Amino acid sequence: xxxxxxxxxxxxxxxxxxxxxxxxxxxxxxxxxxxxxxxxxxxxxxxxxxxxxxxxxxxxxxxxxxxxxxxxxxxxxxxxxxxxxxxxxxxxxxxxxxxxxxxxxxxxxxxxxxxxxxxxxxxxxxxxxxxxxxxxxxxxxxxxxxxxxxxxxxxxxxxxxxxxxxxxxxxxxxxxxxxxxxxxxxxxxxxxxxxxxxxxxxxxxxxxxxxxxxxxxxxxxxxxxxxxxxxxxxxxxxxxxxxxxxxxxxxxxxxxxxxxxxxxxxxxxxxxxxxxxxxxxxxxxxxxxxxxxxxxxxxxxxxxxxxxxxxxxxxxxxxxxxxxxxxxxxxxxxxxxxxx
Ligand code: PHE
Numbered sequence: 001x002x003x004x005x006x007x008x009x010x011x012x013x014x015x016x017x018x019x020x021x022x023x024x025x026x027x028x029x030x031x032x033x034x035x036x037x038x039x040x041x042x043x044x045x046x047x048x049x050x051x052x053x054x055x056x057x058x059x060x061x062x063x064x065x066x067x068x069x070x071x072x073x074x075x076x077x078x079x080x081x082x083x084x085x086x087x088x089x090x091x092x093x094x095x096x097x098x099x100x101x102x103x104x105x106x107x108x109x110x111x112x113x114x115x116x117x118x119x120x121x122x123x124x125x126x127x128x129x130x131x132x133x134x135x136x137x138x139x140x141x142x143x144x145x146x147x148x149x150x151x152x153x154x155x156x157x158x159x160x161x162x163x164x165x166x167x168x169x170x171x172x173x174x175x176x177x178x179x180x181x182x183x184x185x186x187x188x189x190x191x192x193x194x195x196x197x198x199x200x201x202x203x204x205x206x207x208x209x210x211x212x213x214x215x216x217x218x219x220x221x222x223x224x225x226x227x228x229x230x231x232x233x234x235x236x237x238x239x240x241x242x243x244x245x246x247x248x249x250x251x252x253x254x255x256x257x258x259x260x261x262x263x264x265x266x267x268x269x270x271x272x273x274x275x276x277x278x279x280x281x282x283x284x285x286x287x288x289x290x291x292x293x294x295x296x297x298x299x300x301x302x303x304x305x306x307x308x309x310x311x312x313x314x315x316x317x318x319x320x321x322x323x324x325x326x327x328x329x330x331x332x333x334x335x336x337x338x339x340x
Contacts, residue, residue: 001042001049002060008038009064016071022079029072039064109340110210110329113317114193117212120236121191124229126214129181129190131174133197137164139173144253145292152252157199159207167197171213172253175289175308178215179297186304187218193313203325210313215289217299217306223256223288226307230286234262237316241268245280254287254308265319274319281319284311 012032019025032039043061046054118128131139137148146153156169174192182188192213201207216225227246234242242265246258261282264275271277286309291301299306314326321340323329328336 001045001057005039005042005057005060005064008032008042009067012039012064012068013071016068016075019075022076022083025072025076025079032068033065039068106338106340108329108337109317109321109323110313112340113320114210114212114313116237117233117313117316118191118193120233121212121214123236124232126189126191126216129174129178129192130194131168131171131177131192133168133195134161135166135168135173137166139176140166140168140170143176143293143296144172145290145296146252150252152250159197159199169198170196170310171211172308172310174213175215175253175293176297179217179294179299184298187216188306189216189218190214203327204315204318206314206326206330208330209326211310212313214286214309215306216308217289217294217304219304221288221305221307223307226258226286226288226309229307230260230284230309234283238262238265238320241265243269246286249285249287251285251287253290253293255290257285257287260284260286260309274322283315283319284309286310 012028015028015031016025019028029037031037034040039061042064043058046057046061049057122128140158141150141153142148158169159167161167171192171194174190174194178188178190178192192215194210195208196211197208198205199207214229216229227244231242231244234244241263243263245261245263247261249257249259251257259282261280263269264272264279264281266272266274267279269279271279275281286307289306289308294301294304294306314329317323317329318326
């Protein structure tokens with residue numbers, strides 16, 4: 001009987017080793033260890049052996065059961081992990097991996113500053129006017145009291161297409177276009193942001209840059225209105241402690257004209273590197289609209305008056321964000337663009 005048991009065990013272990021899958025293993029388990037299994041059958045014959053032989057046979061049966069069980073469960077584990085590996089190999093989405101994030105864009109600092117400026121003036125009741133970048137000499141110069149041969153044309157060295165057409169050198173032509181469009185109606189109250197071009201190129205000048213023009217025409221508009229408006233702008237843009245200072249200047253299209261400085265927001269007016277020790281920083285040109293300019297565009301200087309101003313968006317952005325080289329604004333270096 002011991003001999004027979006040895007054979008059954010060997011047969012069982014061979015079957016386990018040859019099993020092709022988990023199902024076959026289960027069948028083998030039933031065939032040897034189940035109620036009617038071959039090893040179980042041997043243990044049922046215990047009664048037929050002599051009492052002396054029983055312990056040895058009992059031990060042999062338990063040993064055989066154990067050996068077969070261990071073989072089956074280790075084979076089963078092999079099948080399970082192979083199954084898992086196959087399933088994982090087929091799996092193309094690993095939901096435990098973090099997703100690939102799309103790089104997030106940001107707005108250009110000039111757009112941000114332009115919008116801040118627009119918001120301030122919209123809050124003061126201005127609307128936005130636009131004009132072309134390729135402009136007639138008439139709007140860029142003549143209608144602004146800069147006839148041909150006027151020496152002040154040299155202040156703005158220009159890119160010409162022909163004698164009559166050029167890239168606008170400032171946003172002031174939009175003053176003229178707006179007056180024409182409004183056809184004598186009052187009030188005229190617009191700002192005009194946009195691109196302008198000049199033959200300049202260094203750390204603080206670019207051949208292409210941006211300005212915001214302002215124009216207000218109504219009855220009894222005075223220099224005090226100009227000054228109050230610009231003070232309000234300076235405080236909203238650069239902080240509520242700002243003061244402004246108007247210095248006499250010259251533009252052919254304004255009379256009188258003023259260069260406007262703001263008290264330095266870095267040192268509060270004491271004098272520092274940013275304001276070059278003076279306590280003041282120049283930000284724009286302005287003045288009362290010249291009577292000739294009003295008259296040329298259909299407004300009677302006896303009936304109304306106005307003020308205008310023009311400032312560089314790059315300059316405001318550079319001051320506000322401490323940018324020392326204007327060219328950085330146009331280099332498109334993503335590290336710079338993302339730093340605001
Ligand atoms: N257009 C002038 C410039 O570009 C600025 C300005 C605008 C001055 C309006 C007075 C009034 O230099």
